[in-house]
Amino acid sequence: MKVLMINGSPHQKGNTAIALGEIAKQLEKNGIDSEIVWIGNSAVRGCIACGK
Secondary structure, three states: OEEEEEEOOOOOOOHHHHHHHHHHHHHHHOOOEEEEEEOOOOOOOOOOOOOO
16 A cells, blocks of 8 residues: 655645654554655646546
8 A cells, every 4th residue: 555645735844744744654654655745836727627
């Protein structure tokens, strides 16, 4: 199993990153792989109903 954690905060090393890091440590202790992706600096658009 692998857990994907998405950090949408504009602060790359802020409180959200710290919290996700703590979760990642606990997951690792239980043998679960995880990845943290920071999208706080990306422009994220909503659905445009493109049908894809």
